[in-house]
Amino acid sequence: MVGPTRRGVLSGLAALAAAGAAGAPVRSGHAxxxxxxxxxxxxxxxxxxxxxxxxxxxxxxxxxxxxxxxxxxxxxxxxxxxxxxxxxxxxxxxxxxxxxxxxxxxxxxxxxxxxxxxxxxxxxxxxxxxxxxxxxxxxxxxxxxxxxxTPQQQAVPAVEYLLSADGGGVRRFYLLGSDDIHPRTVNTILAGYLDWRKLPREDFVVRYVPFGATDWAPVVNDIRAFARGGKTAVINTVSGDANLHFYRELVRQEVHASDIPVVAFAVGEQELASVDVTPLVGHLTAATYFMSLxxxxxxxxxxxxxxxxxxxxxxxxxxxxxxxxxxxxxxxxxxxxxxxxxxxxxxxxxxxxxxxxxxxxxxxxxxxxxxRKPVMIGEIQATGQMMPVWLSDGPVDPVPWSRWWRRGTRILFDGALP
The missing domain is CATH 3.40.50.2300 (Response regulator)
Incomplete structure (x- = not known):
């Protein structure tokens, strides 16, 4: 099939624009x-x-x-x-x-x-x-x-990094998110990806919390218990100000990045601006931009x-x-x-x-x-800025339809859609 020519497209645009203008009242002499x-x-x-x-x-x-x-x-x-x-x-x-x-x-x-x-x-x-x-x-x-x-530009590269030697050789993942479409879908995709990487099912768990959750002690207790089984990272898809309460509970229970790194997808310089980040130094965020660039x-x-x-x-x-x-x-x-x-x-x-x-x-x-977007993983610094520790080789294709999603539904839901 032959595509439209530039002249044809421009002619069509002119017709559409004229049609839109035709219905507007004339304002002679007015701005x-x-x-x-x-x-x-x-x-x-x-x-x-x-x-x-x-x-x-x-x-x-x-x-x-x-x-x-x-x-x-x-x-x-x-x-x-x-x-x-x-x-x-x-x-x-x-x-x-x-x-x-x-x-x-x-x-x-x-x-x-x-x-x-x-x-x-x-x-x-x-x-x-x-x-x-x-x-x-x-x-x-x-x-x-x-x-x-998309997950292909954030979640999957973040987990790949954590699995690598540079990322600490993580072997257990705690997939933590708000009870919403984004966290549930991302975690389903990651479950499929981790299964493809031959990670045993008992080495990753999924947990959801309500929007605006403030009581994080049980969750952090559970994370610490899970981490006793081996090198663990938390994948954080929590939304909104619940993150403030989560990170404060991590600090209260002295969960350090050197022991259990947390990598977030919706926490950046803006979300951390109102907290003391000193105890959070070393925790991670995966993004496509950092203010420190x-x-x-x-x-x-x-x-x-x-x-x-x-x-x-x-x-x-x-x-x-x-x-x-x-x-x-x-x-x-x-x-x-x-x-x-x-x-x-x-x-x-x-x-x-x-x-x-x-x-x-x-x-x-x-x-x-x-x-298309570059992918970067950054460590929280004492200034509240992110220091990149890993960068993709140029922009990454979005691939909005993930190859891992269907596999993840089988792992988490026995084949039923979430």
Whole structure:
């Protein structure tokens, strides 16, 4: 089959953009209406520790763009709402942003439950969501741009590292997560991977805790008991502020990284900013960005962010870095389309690219709406920053549909789907 020519694509885009403009009232002699951006991140509740700063960085990106003249000669207007860490509220507010506020695009969600519940709203409106969090894969949608890491870009490399001599030669794994879609799916994938690596079933266990859990003594006691069977690591897919209570209990029970390393997928500089990290030095996080990266792009962004927010101690997280890349991709796609219409932007997104804060080229895989990303594993330092101890050889393909998931369901659920 012969694909569409560039001229044909551009002609189609022009027709779509014109159709979108045809329905708009003429405002002769008046400024063009703003382009409205919906910001759907929790500012309160258990997810606020990860999401509230994402709202702030989006406001900075919009402010800087408006200072430079806006987009298509129009001002960008943010519309901020607070889902308050309530999954139904995400869907209600997504409907409000699209149906009432007339937003042209949404940036938001973090936990997979929030993304999943918003997707039917996106489908009804033909809308577009830029989603910044690491997530479980096993999904693709034309209405979602997946900016965060998949298990192939985070969880699997982290376990590979821990199994290696450089990672300590771990032989037992405690898979710990919140009772949510992301942890359950990631742990199923990891169970399949560990089985493929010939790890005996008794050498990995899975445990889930409620969102916002505060009593971690029984869990840490169980981890310590399990670790008596051999070199053990904890794979942490806990979400939100429950992580603060978990790490504090590790400190209280004197669980050191040299004895039982914890590698987290949703804990970074932002989540650790409010705790004394000195006792946590050496524990790990797997991510696609660290604030300590020494690149011109990162150093300039950190300076600009801290100046804009008015705080030289404010950190930059991987999700913030992913949002910066996503916002740049969106603005370039809008410019190429000549319109903020999601219908057109979904097409032009396939043809634009930008630079990540790490200096890598970021472009959307048009087949899956995911991005290739470098993988890095870092140790917590006394400063609260992460020191990379392992880096992938360049960007890693997302592979959203994991080869290990089906195998993991057989291991954990006797063939029944979780």
């Amino acid at each position: 063009a209406p703003p382009i409205r951006v919906g910001i759907l991140h929790s500012l309160t509740g258990t997810m606020a520790i990860s999401e509230s700063t994402l709202k702030d960085v989006l406001l900075m990106l919009i402010d800087r763009r408006n200072q430079a003249g806006g987009l298509l000669g129009r001002r960008i207007e943010p519309v901020v709402v607070d889902p308050a860490s309530s999954w139904p509220r995400y869907a209600q507010l997504a409907e409000h942003l699209l149906g009432v506020e007339g937003c042209d695009v949404l940036f938001g969600c973090y936990a997979s439950a929030s993304r999943k519940i918003v997707q039917p709203v996106l489908e009804r409106h033909g809308a577009l969501l830029f989603y910044p969090a690491p997530y479980e894969g096993q999904e693709q949608s034309p209405d979602v741009v997946y900016l965060g890491a 020494e690149t011109p792009e990162n150093e300039a962004f950190v300076r600009d962010w801290q100046a804009w927010i008015g705080d030289d101690l404010r950190v930059v997280s991987a999700a913030m870095a992913d949002l910066a890349a996503g916002f740049a991709l969106w603005t370039k796609a809008v410019e190429m389309a000549g319109s903020p219409s999601p219908e057109v932007v979904k097409i032009t997104l396939r043809s634009v690219s930008t630079r990540s804060l790490g200096g890598d080229v970021v472009a959307l895989d048009g087949a899956t709406n995911h991005v």
